[in-house]
Amino acid sequence: xxxxxxxxxxxxxxxxxxxxxxxxxxxxxxxxxxxxxxxxxxxxxxxxxxxxxxxxxxxxxxxxxxxxxxxxxxxxxxxxxxxxxxxxxxxxxxxxxxxxxxxxxxxxxxxxxxxxxxxxxxxxxxxxxxxxxxxxxxxxxxxxxxxxxxxxxxxxxxxxxxxxxxxxxxxxxxxxxxxxxxxxxxxxxxxxxxxxxxxxxxxxxx
Amino acid sequence: xxxxxxxxxxxxxxxxxxxxxxxxxxxxxxxxxxxxxxxxxxxxxxxxxxxxxxxxxxxxxxxxxxxxxxxxxxxxxxxxxxxxxxxxxxxxxxxxxxxxxxxxxxxxxxxxxxxxxxxxxxxxxxxxxxxxxxxxxxxxxxxxxxxxxxxxxxxxxxxxxxxxxxxxxxxxxxxxxxxxxx
Numbered sequence: 001x002x003x004x005x006x007x008x009x010x011x012x013x014x015x016x017x018x019x020x021x022x023x024x025x026x027x028x029x030x031x032x033x034x035x036x037x038x039x040x041x042x043x044x045x046x047x048x049x050x051x052x053x054x055x056x057x058x059x060x061x062x063x064x065x066x067x068x069x070x071x072x073x074x075x076x077x078x079x080x081x082x083x084x085x086x087x088x089x090x091x092x093x094x095x096x097x098x099x100x101x102x103x104x105x106x107x108x109x110x111x112x113x114x115x116x117x118x119x120x121x122x123x124x125x126x127x128x129x130x131x132x133x134x135x136x137x138x139x140x141x142x143x144x145x146x147x148x149x150x151x152x153x154x155x156x157x158x159x160x161x162x163x164x165x166x167x168x169x170x171x172x173x174x175x176x177x178x179x180x181x182x183x184x185x186x187x188x189x190x191x192x193x194x195x196x197x198x199x200x201x202x203x204x205x206x
Numbered sequence: 207x208x209x210x211x212x213x214x215x216x217x218x219x220x221x222x223x224x225x226x227x228x229x230x231x232x233x234x235x236x237x238x239x240x241x242x243x244x245x246x247x248x249x250x251x252x253x254x255x256x257x258x259x260x261x262x263x264x265x266x267x268x269x270x271x272x273x274x275x276x277x278x279x280x281x282x283x284x285x286x287x288x289x290x291x292x293x294x295x296x297x298x299x300x301x302x303x304x305x306x307x308x309x310x311x312x313x314x315x316x317x318x319x320x321x322x323x324x325x326x327x328x329x330x331x332x333x334x335x336x337x338x339x340x341x342x343x344x345x346x347x348x349x350x351x352x353x354x355x356x357x358x359x360x361x362x363x364x365x366x367x368x369x370x371x372x373x374x375x376x377x378x379x380x381x382x383x384x385x386x387x388x
Binding site: 162164166167170178180181184188194195198199201 | 358
C-alpha cells in the first residue's frame with residue numbers, strides 16, 4: 001500500500017513538473033518582441049530568393065557557367081596553342097639561326113684547317129719533289145757513273161778476253177769440223193820452233 | 207847373241223807412254239811367272255809361250271830379243287824399269303781425242319827430236335779449239351788457237367775499231383722518268 005502511495009505521489013509530482021515547464025516555455029515565447037518591417041521584408045526577400053534561385057535556375061546557371069568556362073578555356077587553349085606555335089616557330093628560327101651560325105663557324109674553322117693542311121701538304125709535296133729531284137739527279141749521276149765504269153770494265157774485260165771470246169766463237173762455230181790431222185803440220189812446226197826450250201827443260205829435269 | 211845394255215835397247219813407237227810401259231812390265235812379269243811355273247812342272251822342256259801382245263812383240267822384235275830366253279826378258283824388264291824411272295814424260299793436250307796414227311807421228315817426232323825414250327801422255331782439253339798444249343817437267347807450251355788469238359789480240363782490237371769507225375753505234379741515253387713525260 002505504501003508503494004502505491006509513493007508511486008502516486010511521484011506521478012503527481014512529475015505531472016506538476018511537466019505542466020510547470022510547459023507553462024514556462026509558453027510564457028517565454030510570448031514574452032519575445034515583435035519583428036521590424038525591414039526585417040520582415042528581408043525575410044520575405046530571402047524567401048523569394050529561395051523561390052527564384054531554385055534548383056533548376058541554379059542548374060541553368062551552372063550550365064551557363066560551365067559553357068562559359070569551357071569557352072574561355074577553349075579560347076585560352078587556342079591562344080596558348082598559337083603562342084606555342086609561335087614560340088615553336090621562333091624557337092625553330094632561333095635554333096636554325098644558331099645552328100647555321102655554329103655550322104658556319106665550324107665550316108670556317110674547317111676551311112681554315114683544310115687550307116692550312118693543304119698549304120702544309122703542298123709545301124711537303126714541294127719539299128718531297130725537290131728531294132726526289134735531287135735524289136733522281138744523284139741517282140742518274142751515280143747510275144751514269146756506274147754504267148760508265150761498268151762499260152769500261154766490260155770493254156776492258158772484253159779486250160782482255162778477246163782471244164777467249166773469239167776462240168769460243170770459233171769452237172762453237174766450227175769446232176766439230178776441225179780435224180786434228182790437219183793440225184799436225186802446225187803442231188809439229190810449233191814444237192820445232194820451241195824445240196830448244198823443250199830440250200832445255202827436259203835436260204834440266206826436276 | 208849377248209843382250210844389249212838397258213839404254214841400248216830401242217823403244218818402239220807403238221809404246222806411246224807410261225801406261226804402255228807398265229802394261230808391258232806386267233805382261234813380262236806374267237810371262238816370267240809362266241815360264242818359271244812351266245820349268246817347275248816339266249824341267250828341261252821348252253815351254254809353249256802364251257799369246258803375247260802386239261806391244262811386247264814389237265819390243266822384242268825391234269830389239270832382236272827372244273822372249274823365251276830368260277836373260278832377254280830380264281834385260282827388257284830392266285829396260286822398262288829404267289824407262290819408267292828416267293824417261294822424260296811429255297804431256298800434250300788436244301781438243302779432241304787423237305787417232306793412233308796421229309799419236310804415232312807425234313811420238314816419232316818426239317823420239318827423233320827431243321829424246322829417244324820420250325813418253326807421251328795425251329790429254330783432252332776441248333776449249334783450246336785447235337792446236338795443242340805441251341807440258342814438260344817445268345814448262346807449259348801453249349800452241350793452241352786460243353793462245354794464238356790472245357797473242358793476236360791487238361790485231362783483233364784494231365780490226366774491231368776499224369769496223370766500228372765505219373759504222374758508229376747510236377748514242378746511249380738515260381731513259382726519262384715516267385712522270386717527266388706526263
